[in-house]
Amino acid sequence: MNSILTPALNHVYWIGGSxxxxxSSIAAALAAEFxxxxxxxxxxxxxxxxxxxxRLHPTFHRLSRASCDELWMRPVxxxxxxxxxLYNEEFSLILNDLGAMPGDxxxxxxxxxxxxxxxxxxxxSRDRAIWIVPWSTFQREHYSRREWRHRVLASCTDPAAAxxxxxxxxxxxxxxxxxxxxxxxxxxxxxxxxQSLDELTRVVRSQFGIGEEGVGRGRRCLPAGPGANSRGQxxxxxxxxxxxxxxxxxxxxxxxxxxxxxxxxxxxxx
Numbered sequence: 001m002n003s004i005l006t007p008a009l010n011h012v013y014w015i016g017g018s019x020x021x022x023x024s025s026i027a028a029a030l031a032a033e034f035x036x037x038x039x040x041x042x043x044x045x046x047x048x049x050x051x052x053x054x055r056l057h058p059t060f061h062r063l064s065r066a067s068c069d070e071l072w073m074r075p076v077x078x079x080x081x082x083x084x085x086l087y088n089e090e091f092s093l094i095l096n097d098l099g100a101m102p103g104d105x106x107x108x109x110x111x112x113x114x115x116x117x118x119x120x121x122x123x124x125s126r127d128r129a130i131w132i133v134p135w136s137t138f139q140r141e142h143y144s145r146r147e148w149r150h151r152v153l154a155s156c157t158d159p160a161a162a163x164x165x166x167x168x169x170x171x172x173x174x175x176x177x178x179x180x181x182x183x184x185x186x187x188x189x190x191x192x193x194x195q196s197l198d199e200l201t202r203v204v205r206s207q208f209g210i211g212e213e214g215v216g217r218g219r220r221c222l223p224a225g226p227g228a229n230s231r232g233q234x235x236x237x238x239x240x241x242x243x244x245x246x247x248x249x250x251x252x253x254x255x256x257x258x259x260x261x262x263x264x265x266x267x268x269x270x
Contacts, residue, residue, distance in 0.1 A: 012039075012098060012107045013208050014124060016114035017132035018174035020139045021191055022200055026132070027110040029201045034106070034210060039098060041111020048093045057089040068155040072162035079165065080172040087113040112173070116180040116188075130207050131181045131188040132200070133174040138193045140167055 013036070015023050024040065031038050049064035059082055063071065074082075090113055101107060119129045134142070143149060149163070156162040181188035187207055191200065205211060 008099060008103070009095075009122065009124070011103055011105070012109050012128070013210075014114050014119050014129035015108060015110040015132065015204065016112065016116065016119065016129070016177065017188075018112055018134065018139075018177055019170050020142050021132040021134045021174075021189075022197060023110045023112075023132055025197055026201050026204050027108045029197065030205060030210065031108055036106045036108045037101065039094075039101065039107055039109040041094060041109070041113040044094060044097055044111075045090070045113070048090055051093075052089075059085040060089045068153060068162065069157055072153065072156055072165050073158070074165075076165055076168040076172060079169040080176060083169065083173055084115065084176065087115055088118070091118050112177075115177060116184050116186050120184045120186065126186065127207065127209055129186060130204055131177055131186065132204075133178050133188065133190055135190060135192040136167075136171045136174070138191060139170060139174070141193070143167065143170075 015027055017023050024042070027038050027040075030036060049060070052061045052064065054061040063082060063086055072079075094109070094113060098107065098109060114129075114131075116129075116131060149166075150159075153159040153162045153166075178188055178190065180186075189200065189203060
């Protein structure tokens with residue numbers, strides 16, 4: 001834990017997660033409502049890529065200068081591992097940025113680079129950070145609507161294969177974030193599209209204790225029949241947590257420190 005930095009970041013709220021989960025939209029809604037400043041990791045990434053030192057940030061330096069094939073035609077497991085490595089390297093640059101921002105206005109920092117272990121290592125209070133990841137089917141559906149993805153992949157020799165790898169990488173990274181948040185007893189929302197932006201924003205606002213009393217606990221999953229505990233909550237097992245095949249929502253509830261929630265549309269999945 002960085003005990004020197006932590007007090008200087010007491011005015012920062014942290015929204016991490018994986019792409020296509022609504023982080024930026026939720027941060028924008030909260031900032032508009034409460035007058036907070038926003039720090040976007042996505043916006044900072046391109047600025048950071050121009051100043052990275054290959055000796056200090058080898059993965060970041062290499063990937064920010066990679067070709068389309070070098071990025072997207074690598075094995076997916078390597079893509080996920082190197083995304084984690086890149087964000088580890090970038091985090092000091094993010095902290096420098098935040099430290100340079102005015103300290104008299106609350107800041108909403110949001111982005112995939114804010115991985116649970118990085119925030120946990122800072123000793124950030126559990127009511128100041130949350131992670132949001134999409135269910136795999138929701139991610140694929142919404143990414144496919146983004147026309148700019150074709151421009152990103154245009155220079156790949158096999159855009160279709162690159163697109164598949166891109167989606168699998170983001171699904172793998174979402175699983176990494178979700179599992180790490182659970183291990184560290186940090187709150188993480190899994191979204192499947194059934195929740196509205198307003199609804200998700202209220203959950204995050206409640207977690208942060210902004211504009212209302214106390215810290216909210218979100219909605220719990222529906223009872224899961226034989227797999228539920230004595231309180232009617234699903235037990236936390238590998239079957240409830242897997243979503244790589246897109247056939248089941250991860251349904252993790254009420255960790256000792258708070259909650260990890262998702263919506264379940266119907267028993268047995270629908």
